[in-house]
Amino acid sequence: xxxxxxxxxxxxxxxxxxxxxxxxxxxxxxxxxxxxxxxxxxxxxxxxxxxxxxxxxxxxxxxxxxxxxxxxxxxxxxxxxxxxxxxxxxxxxxxxxxxxxxxxxxxxxxxxxxxxxxxxxxxxxxxxxxxxxxxxxxxxxxxxxxxxxxxxxxxxxxxxxxxxxxxxxxxxxxxxxxxxxxxxxxxxxxxxxxxxxxxxxxxxxxxxxxxxxxxxxxxxxxxxxxxxxxxxxxxxxxxxxxxxxxxx
Amino acid sequence: xxxxxxxxxxxxxxxxxxxxxxxxxxxxxxxxxxxxxxxxxxxxxxxxxxxxxxxxxxxxxxxxxxxxxxxxxxxxxxxxxxxxxxxxxxxxxxxxxxxxxxxxxxxxxxxxxxxxxxxxxxxxxxxxxxxxxxxxxxxxxxxxxxxxxxxxxxxxxxxxxxxxxxxxxxxxxxxxxxxxxxxxxxxxxxxxxxxxxxxxxxxxxxxxxxxxxxxxxxxxxxxxxxxxxxxxxxxxxxxxxxxxxxxxxxxxxxxxxxxxxxxxxxxxxxxxxxxxxxxxxxxxxxxxxxxxxxxxxxxxxxxxxxxxxxxxxxxxxxxxxxxxxxxxxxxxxxxxxxxxxxxxxxxxxxxxxxxxxxxxxxxxxxxxxxxxxxxxxxxxxxxxxxxxxxxxxxxxxxxxxxxxxxxx
Numbered sequence: 230x231x232x233x234x235x236x237x238x239x240x241x242x243x244x245x246x247x248x249x250x251x252x253x254x255x256x257x258x259x260x261x262x263x264x265x266x267x268x269x270x271x272x273x274x275x276x277x278x279x280x281x282x283x284x285x286x287x288x289x290x291x292x293x294x295x296x297x298x299x300x301x302x303x304x305x306x307x308x309x310x311x312x313x314x315x316x317x318x319x320x321x322x323x324x325x326x327x328x329x330x331x332x333x334x335x336x337x338x339x340x341x342x343x344x345x346x347x348x349x350x351x352x353x354x355x356x357x358x359x360x361x362x363x364x365x366x367x368x369x370x371x372x373x374x375x376x377x378x379x380x381x382x383x384x385x386x387x388x389x390x391x392x393x394x395x396x397x398x399x400x401x402x403x404x405x406x407x408x409x410x411x412x413x414x415x416x417x418x419x420x421x422x423x424x425x426x427x428x429x430x431x432x433x434x435x436x437x438x439x440x441x442x443x444x445x446x447x448x449x450x451x452x453x454x455x456x457x458x459x460x461x462x463x464x465x466x467x468x469x470x471x472x473x474x475x476x477x
Numbered sequence: 478x479x480x481x482x483x484x485x486x487x488x489x490x491x492x493x494x495x496x497x498x499x500x501x502x503x504x505x506x507x508x509x510x511x512x513x514x515x516x517x518x519x520x521x522x523x524x525x526x527x528x529x530x531x532x533x534x535x536x537x538x539x540x541x542x543x544x545x546x547x548x549x550x551x552x553x554x555x556x557x558x559x560x561x562x563x564x565x566x567x568x569x570x571x572x573x574x575x576x577x578x579x580x581x582x583x584x585x586x587x588x589x590x591x592x593x594x595x596x597x598x599x600x601x602x603x604x605x606x607x608x609x610x611x612x613x614x615x616x617x618x619x620x621x622x623x624x625x626x627x628x629x630x631x632x633x634x635x636x637x638x639x640x641x642x643x644x645x646x647x648x649x650x651x652x653x654x655x656x657x658x659x660x661x662x663x664x665x666x667x668x669x670x671x672x673x674x675x676x677x678x679x680x681x682x683x684x685x686x687x688x689x690x691x692x693x694x695x696x697x698x699x700x701x702x703x704x705x706x707x708x709x710x711x712x713x714x715x716x717x718x719x720x721x722x723x724x725x726x727x728x729x730x731x732x733x734x735x736x737x738x739x740x741x742x743x744x745x746x747x748x749x750x751x752x753x754x755x756x757x758x759x760x761x762x763x764x765x766x767x768x769x770x771x772x773x774x775x776x777x778x779x780x781x782x783x784x785x786x787x788x789x790x791x792x793x794x795x796x797x798x799x800x801x802x803x804x805x806x807x808x809x810x811x812x813x814x815x816x817x818x819x820x821x822x823x824x825x826x827x828x829x830x831x832x833x834x835x836x837x838x839x840x841x842x843x844x845x846x847x848x849x850x851x852x853x854x855x856x857x858x859x860x861x862x863x864x865x866x867x868x869x870x871x872x873x874x875x876x877x878x879x880x881x882x883x884x885x
Contacts, residue, residue: 294798294878306486315802319489322800329882333795337509349502350800352492394799 242306244270244402244433245291250300252286260286262456264300268435270401273428275444276437278453285406287453288437292325292404293317305401322350326395326432328424330407332387334379340366340390341375347394365397366390368430369423385416389423396427403427403434409443421446491802503812506785506792507820514817517781520774521821521861522828525854528767529829533846534836535760541842542753545683550626551746552585552721553684556712556732559741569708570740574732575618578712581727583720588624589709590615590693596703598692599667600655612651614668614692615710616699624713625682632660632677640695643702645673648689652678668692669703684745685713774821775861782814782869786876793873794882807874814866815859822858826851 245268252261261283268274268291278284289295290302293309302309305324309317321327334343344362345355353361366375369389379387388408395403405424409417421436421443428434436447444450452460494502507514556578558570571577575589596614597606622634635646645666647657655666657675664675673694682688699705712732716724721744729740786793793806801809830846837844 289879292798294794294882307488312488315491315804316488318797318800318802318805319491320800321798322491323489327795327798329795331791333791333882335505335509335792338505347799349494349498350492350796350802350805354495355498 242270243303244268244272244305245435246303247290248301250290250297250302252283252290252295253298259456261290261297264456264458266451266458266461268402268433270433271428271431272433273425273448274433274435275447275450276435276453277439277441277444277450278459279439282453283456284437284439284453286456288404288406288435291402291435292327293320318350322352323398324400324402326398326400326403328388328392328395328403328405328408330410332379332384332391332411334387334390334394336379339376339378340371340382340386340393343379343390344394344397348398351398361397362393365393368396368427369393383416384412385419388412388416388420392420392423392427396432399432401432403432405434405436407438408436409438409440417443491800491805494805494808499808499812500816502809503816506789506809506813507817510785513781513785514820517777518817518821518824520777521771521818521858522774522825524767524769524771524774525822525825525858526828526832527770527825528764529826529846529850529854530832530836531760531763531767532850533829533833533844535756535763536845536847536850537833537837537840537842538756539753540845541837541840542749542756544843546746546749549684549746549749550715550718551744551750552716552718553625553745554714554716554721554725554728555685555743555745556714556728557710557741557743558733559739569706569710570712571733571735572707572709574709574712577731578714578728581724581731583717583724584728585715585717586620586624587712587714588618588621589712590617590621590688591696591699591705591708592710593694593699593703593705596669596692598651598655602667604667610651610654612654612690612692613687614694614703615688616696616703616705617646617693618696621693621713624715625685625688626715627682628680630678630680632675634677635693635695639676641697641701642695643668643671643673643698644676644695646677646679646693647675648679648691648693649681650689651692654690666692668694671702771857771861774858775818775865778814778818778821778862779865779869781817782810782866783872785813786810786869786873789873790876790880791882793876794878794880797878798882803874806876807870810870810873811863811866814870815862818858818862818865819855822855825858826854829854 247264247266250261250264251259253259264287276284276287286295290297293304296310304320307320312320341359341362344365345358348358348361363375366372369392371386371389371393374382374386382390408420408424412420424434424436438444449463451458575587578584578587593614593616598612598614617635619635619640630649635644645668647655657664657678660675660677662674665672666675679688694703700707714724714728725742725744729742730737733740796806830851833846834844
């Protein structure tokens with residue numbers, strides 16, 4: 230078992246690395262500007278900020294769903310800017326797992342098939358996909374619900390299914406976009422606990438949230454405001470540098 | 478991923494989707510919306526059903542016609558006097574024409590009839606003179622039944638004895654018109670001034686339909702009592718099937734050697750074959766209409782796919798996040814459109830086949846649905862689906878994943 234939190238072993242490439250990244254949209258909107266951040270392999274990080282702060286843009290960039298206007302992004306050692314659309318897709322298929330606020334489960338198929346379909350683009354044959362999906366559902370404690378369709382599951386169970394889909398392929402980086410946003414507090418805690426467990430098993434987990442309570446429970450918190458990193462703090466106090474503390 | 482090597486690792490290469498996975502993915506969008514699938518496949522199904530039914534019904538009709546021509550034979554020739562080149566009057570054939578014709582090589586059987594103009598047929602003398610009902614009286618020789626290869630519906634054909642006495646055989650329609658239900662010596666009709674016994678009724682004569690409205694009396698009695706001059710008006714000949722054209726050529730000259738140009742030779746089975754050609758032209762027109770229905774069906778599929786792509790931006794975004802390439806998204810929607818119209822095609826082919834079978838059986842025909850029509854009916858829509866789905870699929874592939882997820 231690798232280190233749960235803190236710095237990763239030296240030689241391992243960081244899970245994600247952003248260097249002076251900017252993302253501008255046509256019309257002069259600067260969603261992100263001059264963002265540099267390094268997320269180590271196996272780290273658990275919260276990205277916090279009010280809506281419109283640019284944290285969703287940051288998540289899209291980390292997930293290679295979007296490309297920066299300026300700056301460099303490396304995911305698992307790959308320079309994303311140098312990759313074509315197909316290569317970025319392949320990187321997502323094997324290296325990145327997504328968890329969404331709205332779960333995004335297909336309504337007419339079972340939890341097991343939803344998880345197995347998450348591996349569709351990895352090139353694994355159907356049988357292996359289903360085996361891995363069953364294992365992932367066991368990991369999130371949903372083995373007994375594998376045959377249920379999403380509408381037969383509670384919100385928390387649906388999100389656990391979605392998490393199982395994200396982790397089924399053992400990605401090095403899991404991105405969770407407001408994973409508790411559609412859940413009540415108690416269920417939200419269960420989901421965050423689950424993400425912690427998965428992080429302890431080795432994956433770097435990035436949780437995007439506007440919920441300060443959720444963020445407070447995470448070992449590292451990156452605060453985003455107005456497209457810049459306003460603070461990057463660690464609970465263990467090893468390095469709590471206020472990057473954007475002084476604003477012009 | 479967690480490579481220990483320095484420098485950038487090689488760019489990841491997307492995995493290929495197996496054909497089964499591609500098909501499954503394409504079908505997944507359809508399974509979620511069965512009603513829409515039925516409605517948008519319906520257009521294609523109707524188009525294909527129409528075309529298969531048109532082809533099937535016309536093939537069945539042709540098969541039936543072929544069988545009929547086979548049964549009736551194509552070797553019956555009919556000779557009638559044409560308009561005289563000089564006088565413009567209707568010419569008559571020379572006396573004993575059939576006897577001359579018998580000597581032509583290749584003629585198997587030959588018979589003659591003479592139309593009697595002043596011998597109207599009535600059920601009784603109480604019927605007004607004007608209401609003769611379009612029944613024509615002919616004098617017929619005894620071999621006519623064999624030459625035409627027609628059966629008696631009732632009673633018996635004329636024989637040596639009855640042909641000299643007031644006895645008559647009626648055509649099928651003539652009998653129906655006169656209300657004759659039973660042939661026999663006691664059943665009488667009025668021909669000219671005398672009552673004749675109806676000794677028999679013919680089956681319909683398909684190759685000589687003019688005889689269906691005929692009253693046929695013997696050659697002898699016609700000469701004795703109805704003023705027949707002995708000139709035949711029509712000669713029927715059965716030729717050796719191999720030598721029909723040759724006989725047709727020779728017979729005209731033989732029947733009337735002095736005025737060979739005045740004879741009109743015809744082959745009644747030609748009319749049936751001409752009907753086939755007319756059917757084929759009509760079939761082409763109906764097929765065109767089916768094609769229009771199919772085109773409309775294709776537009777329906779394209780429309781459904783455009784809406785589907787708009788509605789499923791969330792799904793597209795999710796699939797992109799899960800690692801689908803643009804090409805794989807494009808492939809999914811293309812396959813979905815193809816599966817959608819293929820379903821319509823199969824349903825249409827089955828429906829068209831059933832319609833053909835029902836119609837043919839109802840008409841008492843042979844059922845003949847060409848295999849190529851069924852196969853084409855199932856296969857062509859796949860092509861239509863590919864064309865209809867191309868634009869929506871390209872649109873789906875172009876949807877940026879971030880925007881798609883935001884919309885979901």
